[in-house]
Amino acid sequence: MPHLSRTIFHVDMDAFFVSVEELFDPSLKGKPVIVGGQRHERGVVSAASYEARKFGVHSAMPLRTAAKLCPQAIFVDGHPDRYRECSERARRVLSSFSPQVEMVSIDEAYLDMTATERLHGPPLLAAHKLHEKMKAETDLNCSIGIGASRLIAKVCSGKAKPNGVLYIVPGREAKFLAPLDVREIPGVGKVSEQKLHALGIRKVGDLAKYDDSDLEQQFGKWGVALAGKARGEDAGAWFEGEIGADEGAKSIGHEHTYDQDTANVAQLEATLMRLSEMVGRRLRENQLRARTLQLKLRYKDFTTITRAHSVDLPTQLDNEIFQHIQRLFHANWRRGAEVRLLGVQASHFGQGSPQLDFLEDQAGEKWEHALSAADRLRDKFGEGAITLGTGMKGGFRERTHENPAALPGKSKRSEA
DNA sequence: TCTGGGGTCCTAGGACCC
DNA sequence: TCTGGGGTCCTAGGACCC
Numbered sequence: 248m249p250h251l252s253r254t255i256f257h258v259d260m261d262a263f264f265v266s267v268e269e270l271f272d273p274s275l276k277g278k279p280v281i282v283g284g285q286r287h288e289r290g291v292v293s294a295a296s297y298e299a300r301k302f303g304v305h306s307a308m309p310l311r312t313a314a315k316l317c318p319q320a321i322f323v324d325g326h327p328d329r330y331r332e333c334s335e336r337a338r339r340v341l342s343s344f345s346p347q348v349e350m351v352s353i354d355e356a357y358l359d360m361t362a363t364e365r366l367h368g369p370p371l372l373a374a375h376k377l378h379e380k381m382k383a384e385t386d387l388n389c390s391i392g393i394g395a396s397r398l399i400a401k402v403c404s405g406k407a408k409p410n411g412v413l414y415i416v417p418g419r420e421a422k423f424l425a426p427l428d429v430r431e432i433p434g435v436g437k438v439s440e441q442k443l444h445a446l447g448i449r450k451v452g453d454l455a456k457y458d459d460s461d462l463e464q465q466f467g468k469w470g471v472a473l474a475g476k477a478r479g480e481d482a483g484a485w486f487e488g489e490i491g492a493d494e495g496a497k498s499i500g501h502e503h504t505y506d507q508d509t510a511n512v513a514q515l516e517a518t519l520m521r522l523s524e525m526v527g528r529r530l531r532e533n534q535l536r537a538r539t540l541q542l543k544l545r546y547k548d549f550t551t552i553t554r555a556h557s558v559d560l561p562t563q564l565d566n567e568i569f570q571h572i573q574r575l576f577h578a579n580w581r582r583g584a585e586v587r588l589l590g591v592q593a594s595h596f597g598q599g600s601p602q603l604d605f606l607e608d609q610a611g612e613k614w615e616h617a618l619s620a621a622d623r624l625r626d627k628f629g630e631g632a633i634t635l636g637t638g639m640k641g642g643f644r645e646r647t648h649e650n651p652a653a654l655p656g657k658s659k660r661s662e663a
Numbered sequence: 664t665c666t667g668g669g670g671t672c673c674t675a676g677g678a679c680c681c
Numbered sequence: 682t683c684t685g686g687g688g689t690c691c692t693a694g695g696a697c698c699c
Contacts, residue, residue, distance in 0.1 A: 263699095283667075290667050293699090306699080312664040352670090352699045436697050468673075469696095484672060485698090502668060539691085549666075555692055588667090 252417045254370055255490070256358040257392040257400035258341060258377070261409040263354035264294035266387050267333050268323050279304075279320040286314035286322045289504055293325050297409070330354075336385045344377055347491035355404075357397055359490040374412040394420065396481045397490075401433055420479025425452030432476050434485060439473075442466075451477050495596075496533070500541070501525045502590030508547045510585045519572050520565075522591040527565035531619050535596045536561030540568055542575040543590030551588075554579050561597060564614055568593065 260266065264282040269275045275296075281304060283293035292313050295304040302317035313320065334353045341348045344367060347359035360373060367373035374391045381389050392403025393414040402424070403413040415423045424432075429451055430440045446465065448454050454462075455477040462470035468483075475482030501522045509515065519542075530537060541555040554575045562568060572591050580586070624633045 288667095289665090293667080307667085309664055309666055312666090315664080354699075434697065438696060496670080497672095498670070500669075504667060541692095551694090553693060557691065590668090592670095 251361075252395045254360045254363075255394055255397055255400040256345075256360050256370075256374065256377075257397065257404040258337075258356050258358065258381075259390050259392075259404040259408070260337060260354040261388040261390060262294055262296055263333075263387070264325060264330060265296045267329050268326070270333075270386060271326075271329065275321060275323070279317050280323060281310070281313050281317070281320045282323045282325050284310050284322065284324060286310055286320075289506060295320075333385060333387065337381065337387065337389070340377070340381050340384050343380070344373065347489070349490045349493070357400065357490045360393075370414050371412060374414070378410070378412070394479070396420070396479055397486045398433065398476055398481055399423070399479050402427070402431060405431070415479075421455060421477075424477065424479055425450065425455065427451045429454055432473075434472070434476070434483065439466075439469075495535075497596075498592055498594035499526055499529045499533070499535070499537070500543075500590060500592030502543060502588055504545075504588045505586070508585035508587050510583050515576070515580075515586060515589065516573065518589050519576060519591065520569050522589065523569035523572055524565045526591050526593050527563055527568050527618065528622055530563035530593060531615065531622055535593075536563045537568075537593030538595035538597065539593070540571045540575075541590075541592040541594070542572050542579070543588065543592065544576070544580060544586060545588035546581075547585040547587055549587065552579060557595065561595075563618075564611070565618065 265275075265280050268280065268282060277298065278296065279299035279302065280296040281292055281299050282295070284290040288310055290310050292304060292306050292308045292310060294306055295313070299313070299317050299320050302320075304313045304317050304320070310322070314322070330353055334350070337354075338348065338350055338356065341356055341358055345358040345360050345363060348356055349358075350356045360367070360370065363373065367376060370393045374393060377391060378389065381387060388410040390404045390407040390409060391412045392400040392405070392407055393412070394400045394403055395415075395417045399415050399420055403415055407413040427450065428440075429435050429443045429448060432451060432454075435443070442465070443449070443454070446457070448457060454473060457474075457477075459471070459474040462474050464470070466473060472483030481487055503518055503522060505518075538559075538561045539555055539557045541553055543551065543553050545551040556571050556575055558567075558571065568591065576589075621633050
């Protein structure tokens with residue numbers, strides 16, 4: 248059997264959020280721009296222009312730190328709708344090059360370009376065409392990494408930035424990786440880096456020389472994956488599998504960090520209601536029901552807890568979600584302690600026990616239809632277009648003694 | 664420096680069942 | 682009354698990614 252090597256492209260849009268903002272406001276071009284919020288806000292940098300990066304600003308840095316490093320920077324709020332639209336345009340370009348495209352985030356994708364030579368020519372020529380078409384169709388630059396694995400392609404696209412191409416020919420993987428810092432391997436973060444350093448492993452070459460079973464001893468399953476990565480192989484769940492095999496989302500969640508920490512119960516409950524509604528709405532949009540609901544609570548001092556509850560009957564109803572979340576909150580919140588962040592997450596999608604009371608089932612279905620209809624109206628006419636009566640908020644099922652309808656501050660409009 | 668919001672995957676302990 | 686081993690589900694926390 249002949250050894251068939253795959254040809255994988257990793258395409259990464261250059262300074263994506265900043266570039267999209269420049270499309271909408273060309274006067275930003277060539278200036279230090281920071282996307283993610285205003286200079287005094289709580290929050291972090293989502294993206295920084297290359298001009299801002301010269302001052303040491305990088306993504307995930309607190310906005311206030313960025314403001315100190317680069318006071319002359321222009322701070323811009325993010326526009327998720329704009330990014331989604333540009334991302335979709337980019338995806339269409341990529342799809343014209345290969346049927347196997349996998350968007351791994353809003354601004355990057357893997358393409359399986361194996362056996363596309365007759366159509367697009369050899370890898371570097373195909374990449375050149377891709378660059379041209381991407382620019383023509385989206386007015387955006389991207390960087391392209393090419394290799395026989397996702398790992399190699401990914402590392403290459405990083406090295407090719409900005410607006411470049413890097414191709415590592417099959418067989419040269421280990422040589423290419425050897426001089427890189429272990430931190431440059433996708434999946435190796437701060438903690439793994441420190442552990443590797445403690446073992447005297449600083450470069451990928453050091454890692455490749457290290458005994459595989461020793462790595463397994465030190466890191467377990469992750470150690471086995473690391474050994475493979477040092478050789479340029481796709482190892483570990485993150486990288487295995489065919490490109491473009493689309494498995495739906497496994498969880499849907501929303502969270503909110505307050506501008507100022509608060510211990511005000513009405514405010515906290517209003518936030519939980521709003522987050523529950525956001526989660527419920529996304530469940531309905533995707534026709535999903537969740538069996539597990541999770542509360543996330545972060546205190547002033549940043550200590551964070553999560554508390555989950557699984558139900559027998561999966562739900563997509565705002566009110567049911569909220570009831571469980573509210574109960575979890577009151578059972579776990581240290582009363583009076585100031586809260587920094589609240590989050591609501593739904594997971595374990597699918598159907599629950601099919602055995603349920605017929606009447607109850609019917610009522611639940613009606614309720615779901617009503618909420619979906621409300622969702623569509625909001626889509627058309629805006630968030631303020633419809634508010635379900637507080638009496639209805641209790642739901643048809645009436646399975647609770649708590650009444651969230653009695654909550655203050657339920658209005659979305661004042662908070663949005 | 665004072666730490667967002669959206670996710671995925673892994674580990675580990677305890678409950679529970681056979 | 683003492684005691685096994687495996688499998689699955691649930692929950693909590695944490696590393697990591699963009």
